[in-house]
Amino acid sequence: MEPVKRLRQRARLNSQIERLKADRAILLICLGIALALWVPTKMAQVYKSEKKVFLDFRLPPNTTFSRLPPKDMVVVVEGTGWNLLYDFIIAAHVRLTYDLRYSRSFRLSRGQLRTDILNGLFSAKLKIVELNYDGLQFDLEPVLSKKVPVFFAGTLHFEKDYNLKAPLRLTPDSITVFGPDSQIRPLISISTDSLALNNLSQSLTRALSFSLKPEWSAQPDRVMLDVQVEKFTEKSLFVPVTLPQHSDSIKYFPTQVRIVFQIGLSRYSEVSSSDFSIEAEFDTAKTPTPGSLPLLLSRQPSFIRNVRIFPETVDYLIVEGVFKK
Numbered sequence: 001m002e003p004v005k006r007l008r009q010r011a012r013l014n015s016q017i018e019r020l021k022a023d024r025a026i027l028l029i030c031l032g033i034a035l036a037l038w039v040p041t042k043m044a045q046v047y048k049s050e051k052k053v054f055l056d057f058r059l060p061p062n063t064t065f066s067r068l069p070p071k072d073m074v075v076v077v078e079g080t081g082w083n084l085l086y087d088f089i090i091a092a093h094v095r096l097t098y099d100l101r102y103s104r105s106f107r108l109s110r111g112q113l114r115t116d117i118l119n120g121l122f123s124a125k126l127k128i129v130e131l132n133y134d135g136l137q138f139d140l141e142p143v144l145s146k147k148v149p150v151f152f153a154g155t156l157h158f159e160k161d162y163n164l165k166a167p168l169r170l171t172p173d174s175i176t177v178f179g180p181d182s183q184i185r186p187l188i189s190i191s192t193d194s195l196a197l198n199n200l201s202q203s204l205t206r207a208l209s210f211s212l213k214p215e216w217s218a219q220p221d222r223v224m225l226d227v228q229v230e231k232f233t234e235k236s237l238f239v240p241v242t243l244p245q246h247s248d249s250i251k252y253f254p255t256q257v258r259i260v261f262q263i264g265l266s267r268y269s270e271v272s273s274s275d276f277s278i279e280a281e282f283d284t285a286k287t288p289t290p291g292s293l294p295l296l297l298s299r300q301p302s303f304i305r306n307v308r309i310f311p312e313t314v315d316y317l318i319v320e321g322v323f324k325k
Contacts, residue, residue, distance in 0.1 A: 048078050048129060052093040053117055059140065060101050066139040066180050068214040075117060076130035087123040094120035100138060108136040144184040149174045150223055153211065154195035158229065162201045163305055165228040165264050170208075172223060179216040192223065203228045232305065235268060236260045239276045241295065241314055252280055252293060252316035259297075262305040275301050280314050291316065 054072045059065075077084070096116050100106055113136070114128055150170050170192075177184060192208040206225045210218055240256045257278060263271060277299035292313040300307060 042081060044080055044082065046078060047081055047084060048076055049084050049088075050074050051077050051087075051117075051121075053120070054093060054095045056095060056097040057138075058097065058099045058101055062143050063140045064143045064180055065215060066141050066182065067137075069136055069138060073133060075128055077121070077126045078129045079123060079126040083123040083125045087121055087126060090122040096120060098138075100140060104140045106138045108138070110135050142181045143178060144181040145176050145178045146184050146187055147174055147176045148187055149189050150210070151189055151191050152195075152208075152225060153191040153193065154197065156200060156227070157196075157198045159199050159201040161232055162229055163232050163262070163264070165203070165230040165266060166303075169226040169228075170223045171226065172220070175210070175223070176219045177212075177216055178219070179213065183213065183215065190218070192225070195225075197227065200227070200229050201231075203230075230264045230266055232262045232264050233268065234260060235263050235271065237271070237273045237276070239273045239278050241278050241280055243280045243282060243293075250282065250316050250318055252314045254311075254314060257295065257314070258310045259307060260310065261300075261307040264303065267303060271301055271304065275299070278309065280316070282316075 052072055052074055055070065057069070077087075079087075094117055098106070098108070110131065110133060113133060114131055117128060117131075118126075150173055152168055152170060156164075175190060177187060177190060191211050193211055195206070195208065197204075197206075204227050206227075207222050208225050209222045212218060236258055238256050238258050241252065241254070243250060243252060259276060259278070276297065279296045279298050280293040281296050282293055292315050294313050295309055295311075297307060297309065
């Protein structure tokens with residue numbers, strides 16, 4: 001009896017599985033019919049879609065635009081889903097070409113641009129509903145090339161007790177810029193892209209491009225920035241004070257003062273008191289009276305920093321009778 005019972009149970013299970021398969025097939029058929037009715041209905045409705053338009057130009061040799069026109073634009077077109085789909089499958093974008101080889105100036109009106117775009121669409125049933133251009137003006141002029149120096153446009157901030165070991169170096173230090181004659185002719189220099197370097201304590205090199213107008217190009221298109229950094233320390237020296245005028249008529253003291261400055265470790269031993277000139281400033285236009293004279297540092301090495309003088313003035317006395325008429 002037990003085997004017969006199991007056979008009956010298996011038969012009932014198989015029957016249920018067959019009914020489920022039949023129900024699933026019916027469900028899929030219904031979904032297919034609904035989809036077949038829904039898609040044509042939705043695709044027959046009107047929709048809006050963006051269309052990218054590329055602009056190409058044929059120019060005379062050695063000429064360029066005074067003001068660079070847009071390379072592309074986006075317009076909004078309207079049509080049924082079927083027409084939009086058909087146009088997208090044939091061409092995802094529109095490409096327009098204009099021949100400017102025989103004209104130095106040309107204006108493309110809004111109406112002409114709209115007509116050209118419509119002619120570029122593969123579906124004649126589409127229409128343009130949004131075009132954000134009132135027209136385009138094309139003016140041509142000769143291309144001019146000019147070699148100009150390059151300047152670093154940026155800021156440097158160092159860690160405490162660090163500074164430049166040598167002046168910033170750009171390689172190459174000049175480039176050739178190409179562009180419209182009216183823009184390139186008055187050009188006297190070109191700057192790099194802005195760059196901020198902070199907390200510097202080590203030397204580095206960095207490739208930099210340039211701040212160019214859209215109508216310009218450059219050769220080469222970048223330069224190498226070399227920043228040499230080293231640690232600085234403090235050094236002091238005693239330097240004689242000189243008085244360029246009336247040295248015989250004026251006695252001043254002290255005759256030498258102490259200077260304190262920051263210098264890189266690599267050049268610490270190169271600097272001596274003979275590398276400095278300190279002058280006492282005396283105003284000959286005024287009647288001399290005893291007092292003090294301010295000191296002027298008239299000569300110093302270019303690679304030192306933060307020079308201070310102690311004291312900042314010297315006392316003086318006038319030799320009697322020298323200034324009498």
